[in-house]
Amino acid sequence: GAVVSQHPSWVICKSGTSVKIECRSLDFQATTMFWYRQFPKQSLMLMATSNEGSKATYEQGVEKDKFLINHASLTLSTLTVTSAHPEDSSFYICSARYKDGTVQETQYFGPGTRLLVL
Amino acid sequence: GQQVMQIPQYQHVQEGEDFTTYCNSSTTLSNIQWYKQRPGGHPVFLIQLVKSGEVKKQKRLTFQFGEAKKNSSLHITATQTTDVGTYFCAGPWVRGNTPLVFGKGTRLSVIA
Numbered sequence: 314g315a316v317v318s319q320h321p322s323w324v325i326c327k328s329g330t331s332v333k334i335e336c337r338s339l340d341f342q343a344t345t346m347f348w349y350r351q352f353p354k355q356s357l358m359l360m361a362t363s364n365e366g367s368k369a370t371y372e373q374g375v376e377k378d379k380f381l382i383n384h385a386s387l388t389l390s391t392l393t394v395t396s397a398h399p400e401d402s403s404f405y406i407c408s409a410r411y412k413d414g415t416v417q418e419t420q421y422f423g424p425g426t427r428l429l430v431l
Numbered sequence: 432g433q434q435v436m437q438i439p440q441y442q443h444v445q446e447g448e449d450f451t452t453y454c455n456s457s458t459t460l461s462n463i464q465w466y467k468q469r470p471g472g473h474p475v476f477l478i479q480l481v482k483s484g485e486v487k488k489q490k491r492l493t494f495q496f497g498e499a500k501k502n503s504s505l506h507i508t509a510t511q512t513t514d515v516g517t518y519f520c521a522g523p524w525v526r527g528n529t530p531l532v533f534g535k536g537t538r539l540s541v542i543a
Binding site for chain 1: 521
């Protein structure tokens with residue numbers, strides 16, 4: 314099956330530093346990648362949609378200058394949290410979508426990255 | 432805006448009892464997908480329903496997609512402790528290549 318990896322799985326950083334999270338589709342080429350954020354005991358909230366070679370589309374309320382997304386290839390997308398603050402502490406999950414030969418595209422999730430900003 | 436609502440928010444059952452979670456969308460869905468997230472884990476894809484009125488089964492799990500493609504349900508027969516987790520429904524809207532929008536999820540706990 315389709316496998317999506319994320320790195321790192323855990324990161325603890327000081328307030329004001331930047332953190333980069335990588336998302337890779339290991340055995341397929343992702344037409345689109347998505348970044349979600351999940352706070353404790355809450356649902357997944359879509360942050361942005363990323364297509365290879367083009368600028369990411371951010372959801373309302375998500376600061377594009379704070380959450381930098383780079384989709385360099387069909388298998389790699391990165392999310393950089395710039396000047397992280399404690400309120401950015403969350404579980405960040407990426408998802409990759411590919412065409413599975415049917416009309417509907419399937420979306421597969423990475424294992425997530427837990428970010429704790431002190 | 433477009434929303435996906437799920438009820439109940441929490442459900443506590445005795446092992447062996449049945450469990451059902453319901454999902455309702457404010458607009459028609461292209462398809463509906465169900466995910467399970469164990470405590471501390473990430474969402475794991477369970478199933479996708481595409482056709483109006485579709486019913487699919489996976490062992491003790493039964494998934495239904497409403498005739499109007501605006502609601503869905505997940506039913507678990509004879510729950511086990513391994514069923515513990517949060518069940519999310521998610522769907523893209525009928526507008527082409529749109530991302531999944533998740534419901535708030537139903538957190539299931541099973542008492543042995």
